[in-house]
Amino acid sequence: MHKTLICYTLRKKSQSARTKLHRELYGYKDISNHGKYTYKRKGLIHKTKSKKIIDSVILTTPKNAPQIIKTLKKHKARTYTFNILPEDK
Numbered sequence: 001m002h003k004t005l006i007c008y009t010l011r012k013k014s015q016s017a018r019t020k021l022h023r024e025l026y027g028y029k030d031i032s033n034h035g036k037y038t039y040k041r042k043g044l045i046h047k048t049k050s051k052k053i054i055d056s057v058i059l060t061t062p063k064n065a066p067q068i069i070k071t072l073k074k075h076k077a078r079t080y081t082f083n084i085l086p087e088d089k
Helices: 015-026 065-074
Strands: 003-009 028-032 037-041 051-054 057-060 078-084
Touching (some): 003 065, 015 065
Antiparallel strands (some): 003 057, 028 037, 051 057
16 A cells, blocks of 8 residues: 655744644643543644654655645645655555
């Protein structure tokens, strides 16, 4: 099965801009009413069943890649995309 490897960089971005992007991509834990209620907010990676390999590297299907790249471009991240082909046996 073909996969797409997406690498991105947030060089020269503020910490708040990085946090906004990471919350949108990976999700976050929402705590309300002084810790009485806790909600797990899912990010785009979870919704598209993609995988975070290491920092700033995402493995996804070619079908879901444009959605992730669009989100990265919205936050002005520099992206690099590689198509991964399966090994012939």
